[in-house]
Amino acid sequence: MRAKQRFSTAFNIAIALALAACSHGNSDSGRSSASDFKVALLTPGPVSDQSWNAGAYQGLLRIRDSLGAKISNIETKTPADFEESFRQYGAQHYSLVIGHGFEFQDAAKRVAPDYPKTVFVTTSGNTEGPNLAGLQFDFANPSFLAGMLAGGVTHSGVVGVIGGTELPPVRESFAAFARGAQFVNPKVRVLSSYIGNWDDVSAGREQALAQIAQNADVIFQNADAAGLGVIQAARQSKNVLVFGSNSNQNDVAPDVVIASVVINLPHAFLLVANEVKDSTFRGRVISLGMRDDVVQLVLNPKLASRIPAPLVTRIDSVRTAMLHGSFPGADSAASPAR
């Protein structure tokens, strides 16, 4: 018994020494950081999701590589974490702090006035201030194109949409997808379900299998990590195609992902970071879409043979019309509240 006690005392001392040692070692290296352009990213989920958060992390890396920024990122868990992390980065004189999701905007709004030299950006947010911007993506047009594609390739006449949770941009994107599908095939039926979270892969698979059991043969998923379960379900089943979301997921499963609605987050982040670095930034709601090369429908070349040529032509002509602002169909009923 005494031996055990002596061991635990020695153990405690060892930990204390280790902490003391590294606190010395670190304080020097911490102070002499190379760059003064510092950029931080707060994500609501893991950056390994091959989707929403992965794209943002790629954007952060792009800012580091293109602009020589010092970067930091954190996966936040609760609204209490949001404000704390914003404040910590503000206090450490970060130039740009990106909260990657609408849920960050209340915290950003509270914190921004206290750190006027830091620019706070919230993705999908709609709040603005002198050093505060919302970054909005136009999902509706590319989702409409995805819907056209789905409506054209379905054999059963049933297509599905599966979301993580019912967030406004997701809901709008799904509505545009449904309109697109019905635009090419008025008889198509659209099943819709939400997983309830963004990270439960097996729940995503269950939802997809349930839709497949109801004859859906094309599924548009927007569920981050949980969406990978939807892709798994499609691979298990025969003749089911899925759409990727947020990042280019065509290579996640080249045999079933027919196309992805890609937000080029690296491009979008770089646009904003450039403004901040050049001091040309103004607080506003920044809206980016197909015209800015930020949101696109990207077809999977490996499944190109599954898409009839006339359908491709038709999609391209609608895309051109959208770029010229002469196609009002996609967001006719979108964002009713704004």
Add this chain to the structure above:
Amino acid sequence: MMSALYALWAGSFGSWYAFTSGTLVRAVPLMLTGLGVAVAFRAGVFNIGAEGQLLAGAVAATAVGLHGSGMLGPATLPVALVAGALAGAAWAGIAAVLRVRFGVLEVISTLMLNFVAADLVSYLVRGPLQEPLHIYPQSSSIPAIARLPQFGPATRLHWGIVIAVVLVFVVAWELAHTAAGFRVRAVGANPSAAWATGRVPVSRVTTRAFLFSGLLAGLAGAIEVTGVTYALYENLSPGYGFTAIAVAILAGLQPLGVLPSALVFAGLESGATAMQRDAGVPAAWASVVEAGLILAVVGVIALRARARSAAANGGPP
């Protein structure tokens, strides 16, 4: 590795700001829920539903904060806190009634009610309590009059810490020195013996302890809304109600032990965040380190307890 551990330390106890705004802010809900779990366990009630009771309290406090301020004025804050506490007690009350009337194990009912509460919050932030534009799944922010004051502009620490610490001392004294506290301990130690004395109303004592632990968890939720988030969100709690069980056990189910125990867990949580932010440790690794440290702490305590009991028995363990 060293810089990661340093960040863990710096982000939890290493600076005044980290200690007050990171660790203490997280310690408030852990103290209250941990205290509630400790009292329940001492009475032999295995209430593992603090998470759900906390959410129930958060919902009630949000509703009062949003809709009551016009009528209540400066009384909004106290009413919101009381409403949150009562909602927590009511949520625990469902499981208490199920146990006393129908013999349903509270381990199952309280666990299940956690999920019901989480789904209820999901519904409310998309329905009756959603912000007026109906865009985001969250409530509006409660007005300033309904918020717990903070200790100053340079900190996020709010007066909830005072409420939590005072309650810990009050409960510790009650449990050790009053007849009601004695009954709770007696019922928890041996319900049959307590019943056989004919002087302890066993089911009433367990019910009260049950409701009281729900009351504390509900208050924790109300304090979280009025002191930290100011609005109702789906992921309001990172699992405070579950960590509370570990807090109570690490405290040896002693109310006063909840204070240091809650600080340890809050510090780990806060430091793990800093580890990601300042040392570039991936979130998953931060959680692994956090869990490893918890296991180490619990393991050391278990070894000590075993050594002590072996010494008391005068033989090898």
